Amino acid sequence: MKSYQIAVIPGDGTGPEVIREGLKVLSAVSRLEGFSLEFETYPYGGEHYLRTKEVLPNSALKEFQKKDVIYLGAIGHPEVKPGILERGILLKIRFDLDQYINLRPVKLYPGVWTPLKDKGPEEIDFVVVRENTEGLYVGKGRFKNKGTKKEIAIQESINSYKGVERCVRFAFAYTRKRNKEKKLTLCGKTNVLNYAHDLWQRVFNKVAKEYPDVTTDYAHVDATCMWMVKNPEWFDVVVTDNMFGDIITDLGAMIQGGMGIAAGGNLNPQGVSMFEPIGGSAPKYTGKNVINPLAAISAGQMMLEYLGETKAANRIENAIQFITQNKLKSLAAGKMGYSTTEVGDLVVKHLDGVR
Ligand code: IPM
Ligand code: MN
Numbered sequence: 273m274k275s276y277q278i279a280v281i282p283g284d285g286t287g288p289e290v291i292r293e294g295l296k297v298l299s300a301v302s303r304l305e306g307f308s309l310e311f312e313t314y315p316y317g318g319e320h321y322l323r324t325k326e327v328l329p330n331s332a333l334k335e336f337q338k339k340d341v342i343y344l345g346a347i348g349h350p351e352v353k354p355g356i357l358e359r360g361i362l363l364k365i366r367f368d369l370d371q372y373i374n375l376r377p378v379k380l381y382p383g384v385w386t387p388l389k390d391k392g393p394e395e396i397d398f399v400v401v402r403e404n405t406e407g408l409y410v411g412k413g414r415f416k417n418k419g420t421k422k423e424i425a426i427q428e429s430i431n432s433y434k435g436v437e438r439c440v441r442f443a444f445a446y447t448r449k450r451n452k453e454k455k456l457t458l459c460g461k462t463n464v465l466n467y468a469h470d471l472w473q474r475v476f477n478k479v480a481k482e483y484p485d486v487t488t489d490y491a492h493v494d495a496t497c498m499w500m501v502k503n504p505e506w507f508d509v510v511v512t513d514n515m516f517g518d519i520i521t522d523l524g525a526m527i528q529g530g531m532g533i534a535a536g537g538n539l540n541p542q543g544v545s546m547f548e549p550i551g552g553s554a555p556k557y558t559g560k561n562v563i564n565p566l567a568a569i570s571a572g573q574m575m576l577e578y579l580g581e582t583k584a585a586n587r588i589e590n591a592i593q594f595i596t597q598n599k600l601k602s603l604a605a606g607k608m609g610y611s612t613t614e615v616g617d618l619v620v621k622h623l624d625g626v627r
Contacts, residue, residue, distance in 0.1 A: 274307040276579055279339040283317040284357075285553025286563040287345025293565035293616030294343065294572040297588060300620045301576070305584040312339070316361055318349020318553075327360035333368050341575050342546035345568065346553040359411070365546060366404050371538035372435065373442050374402035374517060375574070376550070378504075378524035381533070383597035388527050391504060396527055398507035399450065401443040402517025404538055406435040407468070409514045431468045431513065436475045442541070443511035444483045452508050456480075457489040459496045459512035459520065472513065496520055500527060525550060532564030532603035533596075535571035537578060547575040554605065562606040565616050566592055591622035 280295070282288035295311060302309045312335075316328050336342055342365065347357045365371070380386050380396035388396070406429075413427040440458075447456040458476045460469040473490070480488045491499060493516045499506055500523055512520065525534035531551030538546040549567030557563045570592065577585035595618045601609035608615060 276307065276309050276340045277338070278309055278311050278575075279336050279342045280311050280313045281316055281342065281344045281347075281361075282313065283345040283347045283361075283553065284319065284349045285346055285555045285558045287317070287347070287553055289559070289561065289563055289612050290549060290565040290568035291343065291345040293612060293619075294568040296616045297569050297591075297619050297623070298572045298576070301584045301587050301623050304587065304623060305581060307581060307584070311343075317347055318352045318357055321352060321357065321360075322349070327356065328364055333365070336365070336369065337544055339544055340579065342544060343572065343575060344546055344548040346549065346551065348553040348555075350555050363409065366538050369540055369544050369546070370405060371540045371543070371545060372403065372405045372438055373537075373539040373541070374400075374404040374514075374521075375446075375537040375539055376400040376402060376517075376521040376524060376534070377574075378507075378521075378528050378534075380528045381593050381596040383600070384529035384533065384603060386527055386529060388501060388504065391527075395505040397452070398504065398524075399446070399509050400517060400521050400524060401439065401446060401509060401511045402521060403435065403439040403512070403514045404517075405514070406430050406432060407514035429465075429468050429513070429515070431471050433471065433475065436472055437479065440472075440475050440479045440511060442539075443509060444479055444486055447486050447509040448483060450509060453487070454485055455487040455489060455508040456483075457491055457496075457507060457510045459491055459493050459510050459516055461493050461516070462490075463492060468513070476511070493520065497523055500524065521550070529596075529603045531567065532605065532608075533566050533570065535567050535574055537571070537574045539578070545575075545578060547571040547578070557605045560606075561611045561613060562608075563612050564603050564605055564608060565612050566596075566603065566619075569616070569619055587623045587625065588619065590625060591619045594622050595619060 282291040380393045408429045410430040416424040462469045534550045573588040
């Protein structure tokens, strides 16, 4: 029987609650499809840091490297200064394991409320390919005259040919494989960012020649935000840099129904990838059994899809669609009409496709 080794980092806040439901669903679907999942849980996160002063040891990264994938809940703790856990855990894993793609599907499921009037599942179904290891996230820069009125803070965006090219290549290949409209939009800011996005545009144009079957398009990031609200149906796959990708994928999450449903993958196609709900640790809902676990369950679905367990992934997606359409009153925490654990149970119950 095929077996996969999975590192699980439940993390902070509601992370453990949603991961528990994700694991419940993953275990159930693996039994139905006849493969086995071996989970190893790691304690990293805010609580662990406050208790031990340890953020993420290199030994853990070495262990992750031996796994097939990583399944992450949420990182972030109200008593820990912003940046420590983000940089020390989440970004460290992304960077050190060279997870150079952040894949973010923006898909409105039937029955889910969207703030966009007159738009439905037909119109809201695209994927953002975000570069995940470079740009402003590299953390390069400096202060000059720090603490004085002459202070200048410089934050550099690092864009390497290699980094841009592998991201753009992934996006073209993904667009072809997705086979929806076969349209790839580059989202940038070529009218202002005269170095960084000059490189992006050149690389994009060059790789495009190898994909004559893929239609290309370009939109500045501000216009991208506008079109995502006004005409989301114009997008099939969008490729963009790390910072812009961070911003537009939160907008994407909102139009697909919010943080309760949005999931993402941090991919290293040659290495170990990590899947996560993108919603954060939601401290105020912690321990109440009210948070929506569907984003974590969707992250699990993406993980199985990535591992090649397509049938299992489809079972999960069908179950999610069934319950968003027929069961849940809302996707918002505390308003679903069901508890966190009940939503997990509902997904499990509908994995068999029997309605
Ligand atoms: C995300 C998150 C992270 C990011 C934060 C937590 C560092 O917002 O995954 O989009 O900015 O990448
Ligand atoms: Mn973000």
